[in-house]
Amino acid sequence: MDEWMKRCVQKVQEGDTDAFSEIVNAFKDRVYQISYRMLGNSQEAQDIAQEAFLRAYTNLSSYDPNRKFSTWLFRITTNLSIDKLRKRKPNYSLDAEVEGTEGLDGYSQLAAQDVLPDEQVVMLEWQASIQKEISALPPKYRAAIILKYMEDLSLQEMSEILNLPVATVKTHVHRGREALRKRLKKW
Amino acid sequence: MECFVSVNDIRRYFDGEMKQEERDQFYLHLPDCIKCQEHFEEVKKTIALTQSASHIEAPPAFTSKVMDNLPHKKPRRRWKTWIHNHPLIVAALVCFIFSSIVFWLIWIGSDEVTISGEGNVEVIRETNTVLVPEGEMIEGDLVVRNGNVDVQGEVHGDLTVIHGEMSTTGQVTGDVEEINQMLAWIWYEIKTLTKDTWSSS
Known part of the structure; x- marks a missing residue:
């Protein structure tokens, strides 16, 4: 994987744009997952995920090939997501109607899965409820929980992505987990 | 417990x-x-x-959307790269072109006859000639620009004519130089400048 990745990056740097589509294909789900879980809204998540890949493309020369590409890419994604959250109007919530889409709230924008319709509904509600709880966390704890339990990353990688010391990352995971625990008690 | x-x-x-x-x-x-x-x-x-909850997929056609939005990388022009890699040569070239233009402007710029040197000379406007009359003696160097020189007397020093012709029936004790080529003139200017700088310091 790493060797293949390195070759892909090199090809793009040499001007082979098509090689970049292989990189996008390899990482789009994970990048989208981070942005979606951070923002809780598929439209914004899609914009941010796309922006993350565009930034990666234009700044490819600043990527150090001796480090993991995914770490670098996820760092761009989390930074963009956190910026987006900061710029948002306060009190933004999934229950709020999305501008210009009357009657359509955040839940209906969730990514559809390829399952039977009945199960799909249950699945969507399930996903939406968990997402709602995650969205209630402060962004820094949210990022820690997403990277740790959804992306399954090591503390070391998380520390590089979030640009925080490992000890701080650990604290953020713990606090996020505790906050979630209290909210999920009733489940 | x-x-x-x-x-x-x-x-x-x-x-x-x-x-x-x-x-x-x-x-x-x-x-x-x-x-x-x-x-x-x-x-x-x-x-x-x-x-x-961690099984989310990117929306369909995500990759093609990203690819469509990629900025078209303009291939960096070769000369741009070259300039970037050779700053000293570029600086020297710019300097050379600039001074060439200055020299060229001075060279073609004035038609005025100028004379430097001490002594009595006559200037004949009609033929644009500087005449050192018979029996006249010039002590030191004589330099004439943009005019012809006719030496019938004596020059005790070097005689230099820039942008003009000379005819000597008299006597010149030093070197006689006629400069009608731009490069020769530039060389002459540089020589004089260094000589002046040395003698003044």
Whole structure:
């Protein structure tokens, strides 16, 4: 994987744009997952995920090939997501109607899965409820929980992505987990 | 049984920081302590729920959307790269072109006849000629620009004519030089400049 990745990056740097589509294909789900879980809204998540890949493309020369590409890419994604959250109007919530889409709230924008319709509904509600709880966390704890339990990353990688010391990352995971625990008690 | 487990201990359990003995003790303690049991189960549930929600796929056509939005990389022009790599040569070239233009402007710029040197000379406007009359003696160098020179008397020094012709029936004791080529003139200017600088310092 790493060797293949390195070759892909090199090809793009040499001007082979098509090689970049292989990189996008390899990482789009994970990048989208981070942005979606951070923002809780598929439209914004899609914009941010796309922006993350565009930034990666234009700044490819600043990527150090001796480090993991995914770490670098996820760092761009989390930074963009956190910026987006900061710029948002306060009190933004999934229950709020999305501008210009009357009657359509955040839940209906969730990514559809390829399952039977009945199960799909249950699945969507399930996903939406968990997402709602995650969205209630402060962004820094949210990022820690997403990277740790959804992306399954090591503390070391998380520390590089979030640009925080490992000890701080650990604290953020713990606090996020505790906050979630209290909210999920009733489940 | 008294509870010896703190929130931090439970955190350490889930972060995999407990040693084997500690973990054994913790497991032994759990069935006896409802508070810890609850907390432990809740954290386990939290983690399981969070992990279970982690199967999201990017929307369809995501890749093609990204690819369509990529900026078209303009191939960097070769000369641009070259300039970037050879700053000294570029600086020298710019300097050379600039001074060439200055020299050229001075060269073609004035048609005025100028004479430097001491002594009585006549200037004949019609033929644009500087005449050193018979019997006249010039002490030192004589330099004439943009005009012809006719030496019938004597020049005790070098005679230089720039942009003009000379005819000598008289006597010139030093070097005689006629400069009609731009490069020769530039060379002459440089020589004089260095000579002046040396003698003045």
